[in-house]
Amino acid sequence: MRVLLSTYGSRGDVEPMAALAVRLRGLGGEAVVCAPPDREFARLLADAAVPMVAVGEAVRPLVTGTRPPPAGDFAARTAAIIDAQFEQIYTAATGCDAIVATGTFPVAAAARTAADVLGLRYRHVSLQPTLLPSKHHPPPGRPGRPLPPGAGGNQARWDHDAASMQALYGDPVNRIRVANGLTPVGNVRDHVLTARPWLATDSILNPWPATPPVIQTGAWTLADQRPLPSPLEAFLAAGPPPVYIGFGSIPVRPRHDFARIAVGAARRHGRRIVLAGGWADLAPIDDRDDCIAVADVNHQALFPRTAAVVHHGGAGTTATAAAAGTPQVVVPHIVDQPYWAERVARLGIGAAHRGPALTTRSLAAAIETALRPETRARAAAIASEMRTDGADTAARLLLDP
Numbered sequence: 509m510r511v512l513l514s515t516y517g518s519r520g521d522v523e524p525m526a527a528l529a530v531r532l533r534g535l536g537g538e539a540v541v542c543a544p545p546d547r548e549f550a551r552l553l554a555d556a557a558v559p560m561v562a563v564g565e566a567v568r569p570l571v572t573g574t575r576p577p578p579a580g581d582f583a584a585r586t587a588a589i590i591d592a593q594f595e596q597i598y599t600a601a602t603g604c605d606a607i608v609a610t611g612t613f614p615v616a617a618a619a620r621t622a623a624d625v626l627g628l629r630y631r632h633v634s635l636q637p638t639l640l641p642s643k644h645h646p647p648p649g650r651p652g653r654p655l656p657p658g659a660g661g662n663q664a665r666w667d668h669d670a671a672s673m674q675a676l677y678g679d680p681v682n683r684i685r686v687a688n689g690l691t692p693v694g695n696v697r698d699h700v701l702t703a704r705p706w707l708a709t710d711s712i713l714n715p716w717p718a719t720p721p722v723i724q725t726g727a728w729t730l731a732d733q734r735p736l737p738s739p740l741e742a743f744l745a746a747g748p749p750p751v752y753i754g755f756g757s758i759p760v761r762p763r764h765d766f767a768r769i770a771v772g773a774a775r776r777h778g779r780r781i782v783l784a785g786g787w788a789d790l791a792p793i794d795d796r797d798d799c800i801a802v803a804d805v806n807h808q809a810l811f812p813r814t815a816a817v818v819h820h821g822g823a824g825t826t827a828t829a830a831a832a833g834t835p836q837v838v839v840p841h842i843v844d845q846p847y848w849a850e851r852v853a854r855l856g857i858g859a860a861h862r863g864p865a866l867t868t869r870s871l872a873a874a875i876e877t878a879l880r881p882e883t884r885a886r887a888a889a890i891a892s893e894m895r896t897d898g899a900d901t902a903a904r905l906l907l908d909p
Contacts, residue, residue, distance in 0.1 A: 510538040512601040514619040516611035518757035520824040524728035529558040531903040561600040587680040593618035625688045633706040636823045636844035641666045673697035726898025734806040743800045749815040754784025758820045773871035816878040821845030833891035835878035857887040
């Protein structure tokens with residue numbers, strides 16, 4: 509069986525697809541990943557020996573502002589993205605048996621349309637829960653489509669969301685469908701997500717209610733075999749466990765102030781610091797030897813050797829820290845990050861900072877919570893309950909006739 513895995517977003521959208529591709533290969537299947545052409549994603553997939561088809565524009569320059577945003581209004585940009593992605597995914601999926609899609613909605617819509625035109629099995633996977641309709645949480649905001657006054661409860665809000673998604677994405681999707689002999693769809697959101705989407709999250713970190721039904725596979729984790737860099741190994745060996753500070757693909761601003769506050773907060777507790785540059789290019793604020801800067805390193809190897817992990821609350825980073833049994837401080841910025849911050853706090857495995865606006869005092873207080881012995885004990889207990897076979901579960905579902 510040959511499967512095309514389509515994604516578009518940050519590393520947290522690409523790495524799980526690499527994990528699924530590796531597990532499919534181990535079970536006798538084949539997989540190719542359509543992903544943005546960022547060098548770090550190409551390297552990630554190459555290291556895993558997973559074939560990649562580069563689609564769309566590189567994500568990092570768009571997120572960090574080093575490349576101007578695309579020209580045109582939202583509708584024109586959306587139509588152009590769906591058209592281009594459909595053509596690329598359609599070509600890449602020729603000869604495949606199935607398509608699995610995640611990432612930004614226009615790209616997932618293009619993948620679903622390609623699957624329909626080619627007559628392929630299709631599965632949509634969400635790597636976090638907040639974008640899936642449920643009466644238990646509200647929908648996210650949509651570009652230019654605010655909720656009307658008095659929108660009611662969550663179900664009414666999700667009904668409005670479906671209408672908003674149809675207005676935003678229905679026309680370009682239906683133009684492609686009609687041009688290829690297919691009937692238009694009246695609810696493009698639910699058509700793309702499917703009646704029973706997959707949810708690639710751990711059920712301990714993210715317990716999903718019984719309704720609406722999803723197939724919760726567990727998180728898709730790519731085993732990282734990379735050794736830690738020699739300077740980092742030496743730093744870890746030279747003293748007590750440090751605090752890790754990194755914000756992944758979030759371009760925190762102003763970055764020097766962010767680094768100054770974060771490093772200062774850890775120093776208030778007498779802790780050494782591992783500072784990850786990330787897409788914000790964070791750097792040490794002075795030349796003291798209690799702080800080391802790192803680029804892309806193996807979190808699975810590093811996090812168990814730290815006292816706490818301070819991060820942005822991406823689904824992947826949250827799950828990796830939780831699996832390591834290491835207390836966390838989540839500083840949420842966008843999308844699902846407030847949800848993961850709330851879950852970390854509720855589970856007692858760390859602290860949730862209130863939003864992205866930091867002060868040394870506020871972050872130091874959150875780190876204090878994470879460093880308590882009872883927090884570490886709780887983090888270790890939760891780690892022992894987490895599943896590690898999410899990608900295997902998904903691969904077997906795909907391969908099951």
